[in-house]
Amino acid sequence: MTLVSLDNVALTYGGDEGTLAVDDLSLKVRRGEFVAVVGPSGCGKSTLMKLVTGLQRPSEGVVIVAGKEVTEPVSIVGMAFQNPTLLPWRTTLDNILLPLEIVQRHRKRLRRHKAEYVAKAEALLALVGLKGFGSKFPWQLSGGMQQRANLCRALIHEPELIMLDEPFGALDAFTREELWGVIRDIHAQKGITIVLVTHDLREAAYLADRVLVMTARPGRVKLEREVPFARPRPLDLMYEKPFVDLVHELRAEIAEARDAA
Template sequence: MRGFVTLEGVRHAYGGAGTQLAVDNLTLAIEKGEFAAVVGPSGCGKSTLMKLATGLQFPQNGVVTVAGEVVEKPVKIAGMAFQAPTLLPWRTTLDNVLLPLEIVEPHRKRIRRDRAAYRERAEALLAQVGLDGAGDKFPWELSGGMQMRASLCRALVHEPQLLMLDEPFGALDAFTREELWCVIRDIHAASGVTIILVTHDLREAVFLADRIFVMSARPGHILVEKQIDFPRPRDLELTYAAPFQDMVHELRGHIVEARK
């Protein structure tokens, strides 16, 4: 199996042998530069897939590869954003964005020497997501949507080849969520970064993704793989079109079946 991110015959449980499997025979391949979404019923192993693909967990059976290398340690070329922005309250927005550069090599060795250049990169990202001028603000001075924008910048500041999004917009109101769909759409178009999005929001998945993988109930495996052929760039008006709604309903039907 070839792909930028691949999982082949993966089995994993969190309590070791004898405990309930989170995923079993989980197999998929995602191409470089692709935007993939993973959907499925609660508890199906979507977040487990994310952890396996980034080296935060290792499978009991099967093989996970990223960029042609077997994942045996945390994946340095990945950035991650979660539902909770988890910004450090004592650091400004800019310093929160810079945090990965203080941890991830080779940036960790360079940041003291090249801090001005790194600050410029972080400020450019903040401007790209609509936070121009907000770098000196602390997290408690930002709205939920602004905090999530900052979290996305933090995930991107070390220029990852793979961006993992684990329900990043789930806690936001509908209008803010749709605004951030467009932010992610534009980031993907501009950078070509490979993105894997885990979401419960089927409209979000159809609007953003090139392909959608539907997972079964636990133990999770891929039930359906759906290509999304709506042309890019996609505008929010697309979400009101009949073909878009038909795709959402089709995916919902798959998940209803998966829960039985």
């Protein structure tokens, strides 16, 4: 069943004479699927995020999420970005609970059932390896720990769709690989639909069921590549020849898209 659909979408920033970011962009994401989006810099990957979440309206075409045309910010989406953006004056636990103060269907229940939501937040912290850190402030956490908390915040309101925009790009290689394992396990346990925008081709090939390669600006889908590796995927997979070959194939496609610009 399709959860996300873009049909011949175009978006121009700055009016008719502005920058055409994406054009004739069409794609579908199935419910429960993990899709990674890669491409040359400036190809419209982040614009895709804004279109799906309703933060931008298309200039042309239609965006549909969960059977409804997107005309406003979508409440069934959780988002995580490269910078965790945790509020420094709130504890980790209170940062995670923040979306519940905003999402309409949870806001009224939060006051009456706060203990229930706190328990849910604590369970998420345990899931990402931060059990016992709910009382800490962001400045007391490492970058990797902050990003784990950021993932919890994206999940707390039980979204049907998670949008990840370069969430691990600012982390060191070892921490990044640790968090790949975390997001891999979250996807497996919760069966949630995930769209990941990334420049890291190993990350895309390791995590995704399908990789979409975009052209240079104006962005559109150049290639859809199914990832053939069975789940669960161990980190050692990245040193095996079929995995390395897939990464090289994706890199060649992106180089071709960049050269064609």
